[in-house]
Amino acid sequence: MNKDRLLVIGGSAGSLHVIVTVLAALGKDYPMPVLVVLHRNGIFESNLEELLASRTGQKIREVEEKDLLQAGVVYICPADYHVLLERDRSFSLDYSERVNFSRPSIDVSFRSAADVYGEGLVALLLSGGNADGAEGMAYVKQRGGFTIVQDPVTAEVPYMPQQALLRVGVDVVAATGELPAVVSALGR
Amino acid sequence: MEGYQLQSEEVQLLLNDIYTQYGYDFTEYSKASLQRRIQRLFALDFFPSFAEFRYRLQNDGPYFRRFVEEITVNVTEMLRDPSFYRTIRTTILPVLSTYPFIRIWHAGCSTGEEVYSMAILLKEADLLHKSLLYGTDINPQVIERARKGIFPVSQMQKYSENYIQAGGLKDFSSYYTANYHLAKFDSALQGKMMFSTHNLVSDFSFNAFQLILCRNVLIYFERELQTKVFRLFDHSLENFGYLALGSKESLRFAPMAARYRQIGREKIWRKVDEQG
Numbered sequence: 001m002n003k004d005r006l007l008v009i010g011g012s013a014g015s016l017h018v019i020v021t022v023l024a025a026l027g028k029d030y031p032m033p034v035l036v037v038l039h040r041n042g043i044f045e046s047n048l049e050e051l052l053a054s055r056t057g058q059k060i061r062e063v064e065e066k067d068l069l070q071a072g073v074v075y076i077c078p079a080d081y082h083v084l085l086e087r088d089r090s091f092s093l094d095y096s097e098r099v100n101f102s103r104p105s106i107d108v109s110f111r112s113a114a115d116v117y118g119e120g121l122v123a124l125l126l127s128g129g130n131a132d133g134a135e136g137m138a139y140v141k142q143r144g145g146f147t148i149v150q151d152p153v154t155a156e157v158p159y160m161p162q163q164a165l166l167r168v169g170v171d172v173v174a175a176t177g178e179l180p181a182v183v184s185a186l187g188r
Numbered sequence: 189m190e191g192y193q194l195q196s197e198e199v200q201l202l203l204n205d206i207y208t209q210y211g212y213d214f215t216e217y218s219k220a221s222l223q224r225r226i227q228r229l230f231a232l233d234f235f236p237s238f239a240e241f242r243y244r245l246q247n248d249g250p251y252f253r254r255f256v257e258e259i260t261v262n263v264t265e266m267l268r269d270p271s272f273y274r275t276i277r278t279t280i281l282p283v284l285s286t287y288p289f290i291r292i293w294h295a296g297c298s299t300g301e302e303v304y305s306m307a308i309l310l311k312e313a314d315l316l317h318k319s320l321l322y323g324t325d326i327n328p329q330v331i332e333r334a335r336k337g338i339f340p341v342s343q344m345q346k347y348s349e350n351y352i353q354a355g356g357l358k359d360f361s362s363y364y365t366a367n368y369h370l371a372k373f374d375s376a377l378q379g380k381m382m383f384s385t386h387n388l389v390s391d392f393s394f395n396a397f398q399l400i401l402c403r404n405v406l407i408y409f410e411r412e413l414q415t416k417v418f419r420l421f422d423h424s425l426e427n428f429g430y431l432a433l434g435s436k437e438s439l440r441f442a443p444m445a446a447r448y449r450q451i452g453r454e455k456i457w458r459k460v461d462e463q464g
Contacts, residue, residue, distance in 0.1 A: 065437070078435075092218045092407070094221045094408070095407065108224070
């Protein structure tokens with residue numbers, strides 16, 4: 001299997017507890033780096049990293065520009081910056097206009113990650129109240145990446161996963177309770 | 189809307205063309221962000237092919253100006269990161285007040301919101317009369333707007349909140365006159381500002397300053413270019429002067445980091461030792 005892989009998780013309203021259960025299930029030796037693009041809307045000023053670290057047992061790090069991605073680390077997008085990926089597998093930050101009223105935008109990170117990782121990318125889109133992530137999902141799919149969407153029926157806020165399903169024939173639609181197992185299995 | 193995706197080799201060709209033809213060197217900009225901006229412009233202007241995009245850029249000077257405007261990021265706001273400005277107010281300005289004359293450089297100032305923010309702080313510290321604020325940007329269009337000091341009224345509520353959080357004690361609206369959807373800032377503030385174009389990639393130091401602000405500009409540069417720009421700032425900063433960066437930028441990897449000391453937890457560093 002291709003070793004050059006990345007998991008990007010996009011979530012908005014109603015996604016935090018799902019992110020926690022998924023990350024906790026990945027264990028310590030998940031073989032690829034994880035990037036979490038969460039719409040923070042100023043709600044989690046600085047304690048998000050601490051909260052995730054204590055509740056998932058993962059090594060959590062806020063993205064710093066030019067950081068090289070490492071397996072075993074879960075990277076969190078900083079509030080108010082878009083996060084992009086460079087060919088050398090490092091992060092870039094970008095303070096340009098909001099996309100889908102969002103910064104960080106899930107579309108921006110999905111697209112950029114798909115350009116760099118192609119078939120090695122796993123994209124997971126969770127609960128949320130706007131359409132961010134749908135277009136990026138389509139692009140990930142087009143580039144050969146693996147796409148997973150939280151089943152809107154089981155999502156706290158179904159709109160975001162619904163929008164993605166309207167645009168893309170994704171690889172897996174999984175109920176909230178199944179997501180940890182689905183994502184973990186990809187690491188085996 | 190899933191049109192043609194420019195290849196990174198094609199983007200490289202464009203950057204080389206632009207350098208030879210117009211002298212603007214974008215080759216050391218971070219590629220992911222640059223490629224995204226160029227792709228966006230390519231789609232926005234409905235180019236049918238890369239070849240036509242390239243031809244237009246090579247042969248149409250005014251279109252090249254549009255290119256510069258669109259690929260550089262011009263998002264800015266007044267008093268962004270209020271705690272940063274609180275530190276400027278409480279820690280930096282009292283030191284600067286001991287100088288007979290204060291020179292401040294806002295490098296990459298875009299439409300000037302930060303320059304006006306600083307002028308307000310200086311005025312409230314009773315220092316504006318002996319200060320000069322230089323605002324520079326690579327993009328002549330935004331410099332033109334900065335000179336005017338006219339910003340959308342719709343932003344004023346947000347700026348007013350930033351102002352209060354940054355420790356402002358007056359009524360923020362006393363600094364501008366609202367007219368329909370525009371807010372024109374007090375010309376007394378503008379009297380102490382100088383705006384001009386300046387390219388951090390290729391232009392030299394033009395003065396010595398006690399404070400240089402360059403926030404959310406270096407994130408768009410590759411490491412080597414960052415280092416080059418840090419050197420330029422180092423040369424342009426008086427001893428014991430301050431360098432202020434964006435909230436996700438750092439002097440950590442700069443060659444002169446050892447000669448600078450960080451001020452608390454803010455992204456502000458003080459030059460404590462001349463070139464050794």
